[in-house]
Amino acid sequence: MKGAGRKKCADLPHSELDQVITCPHSKRCLLKAGINTLAQLRALSREDLLLIRGIGPVIADGILDAQAQYTSQPVGGES
Numbered sequence: 001m002k003g004a005g006r007k008k009c010a011d012l013p014h015s016e017l018d019q020v021i022t023c024p025h026s027k028r029c030l031l032k033a034g035i036n037t038l039a040q041l042r043a044l045s046r047e048d049l050l051l052i053r054g055i056g057p058v059i060a061d062g063i064l065d066a067q068a069q070y071t072s073q074p075v076g077g078e079s
Helices: 025-032 038-042 046-048 057-070
Strands: none
Touching: 025 057, 038 057, 046 057
């Protein structure tokens, strides 16, 4: 049976990355690489992301864009 061993999005463990990463594939790749926190994610460059299995240029750019949007949001609902 195809996909019998594949996990669904709901099966991914909850982590700080949920605040930034919405793509299940990206999140799965980061978690497998041991990236579990936003601090760990912020420490990664584009080149670092490209070294992670399953992350290519498009996904790396998407992760960096999501991270930039998250970090540019006002804290505490300030406008």
